[in-house]
Amino acid sequence: MPPIPDATAPAQSDAAAAALPNDLQAHVCSLLPIGDAVLTVSRLNKAMAAAVAPRRANAREVVADVEIWHDELTRCQFLSIPLWALQEAWPQLGERQRTHAAARAALHGDLAAVRWALLRLPQADAAASVCEAAAASGQLEALQCALALGCPWDKQICRAAADWGRLAVLQWARAQQPPCPWDERTCEAAAKRGHLAVLQWAHAQQPPCPWDRRTCEAAAWHGHLAVLQWARAQQPPCPWDEGTCLGAAFGGHLAVLQWARAQQPPRPWDEESCMYAAMGGHLAVLQWARAQDPPCPWDEHTTAWSGEDTIEWLRAQAALEGVAL
Numbered sequence: 001m002p003p004i005p006d007a008t009a010p011a012q013s014d015a016a017a018a019a020l021p022n023d024l025q026a027h028v029c030s031l032l033p034i035g036d037a038v039l040t041v042s043r044l045n046k047a048m049a050a051a052v053a054p055r056r057a058n059a060r061e062v063v064a065d066v067e068i069w070h071d072e073l074t075r076c077q078f079l080s081i082p083l084w085a086l087q088e089a090w091p092q093l094g095e096r097q098r099t100h101a102a103a104r105a106a107l108h109g110d111l112a113a114v115r116w117a118l119l120r121l122p123q124a125d126a127a128a129s130v131c132e133a134a135a136a137s138g139q140l141e142a143l144q145c146a147l148a149l150g151c152p153w154d155k156q157i158c159r160a161a162a163d164w165g166r167l168a169v170l171q172w173a174r175a176q177q178p179p180c181p182w183d184e185r186t187c188e189a190a191a192k193r194g195h196l197a198v199l200q201w202a203h204a205q206q207p208p209c210p211w212d213r214r215t216c217e218a219a220a221w222h223g224h225l226a227v228l229q230w231a232r233a234q235q236p237p238c239p240w241d242e243g244t245c246l247g248a249a250f251g252g253h254l255a256v257l258q259w260a261r262a263q264q265p266p267r268p269w270d271e272e273s274c275m276y277a278a279m280g281g282h283l284a285v286l287q288w289a290r291a292q293d294p295p296c297p298w299d300e301h302t303t304a305w306s307g308e309d310t311i312e313w314l315r316a317q318a319a320l321e322g323v324a325l
Helices: 010-018 022-031 034-039 046-069 072-078 083-092 095-107 111-118 123-136 140-148 155-163 167-175 184-193 196-204 213-221 225-233 242-251 254-262 271-279 283-291 300-304 311-321
Strands: none
Touching: 083 095, 083 111, 095 111, 095 123, 095 140, 111 123, 111 140, 123 140, 123 155, 123 167, 140 167, 155 167, 155 184, 155 196, 167 196, 184 196, 184 213, 184 225, 196 225, 213 225, 213 242, 213 254, 225 254, 242 254, 242 271, 242 283, 254 283, 271 283, 271 300, 283 311, 300 311
16 A cells, blocks of 8 residues: 555644645656556645646546557556555456456566466466566566466467567567467567568578468558568568458558559459548549559449548549449
8 A cells, every 4th residue: 555644643744745835746746657646646645636636637538538449458558557556456356357457567567466466366367468468568577477477378479579569578488498389470460560670580580480461461451561572572472462452452551552563463452452442531542543454443332331532533433434333
């Protein structure tokens, strides 16, 4: 627990707080991690509670937005929870909430909280989340702590490290005996985030980390042309298929699409490429695709999924070409 003033002596606590000007108290609060500011400072005294109130209100709004729009790891990254607060809340938490709290502690590298939580959780339930969070955030000591407490190796550890560009964690995991398992998802994750150094290292190992068409597709979907070019330049090249052009079209990555189509032979595309460009509202991509010779195929699904940014051009172009969509 944080130091809480004796309820019988509020005057002494307020007097101590009054020794510092209010603006200095507020400045001190602003420098603390948000978890401590929200959960700890407000308990110290009335002056501190008042100083931290705006930040606490803002944290509630941000947390609400993060819960809606972001994945679990990103939500954990936003707010660390002090060990005393975790211990206090533990009896009221369900199993899923407890596992989530342990993962949050691992993501922030809070070794004391990781140890305390894992010793109170069923290993199978907590292991994957805790190890994945530690690997994703580059918290090698937290990962080592979880493994020492019995959490098993899992290929999600390598995937998470690659996804977040944590090359040192990936290298350590693969250097163990036995090495942490990995699969095609590791290369896909590195390509998706544009972590070329991670992808290059993984592919240079003996044997190389396996990859498949999803590596090129992930690079194209997220606009990482350099990653795609490097992957295709290897011998043998990383496999690809229509999903590469589809991903580039959906993401609005015209340069990626143009490069893929300029290869010999050109990377195949089909009606879904136009449909996904229209769905994403990428008029420039759609116009370029239809201006090629021969043009990228399209069908009625292109207009069915089109938004306001593309529907007028689509109708005019269909009329010009004398086709019905």
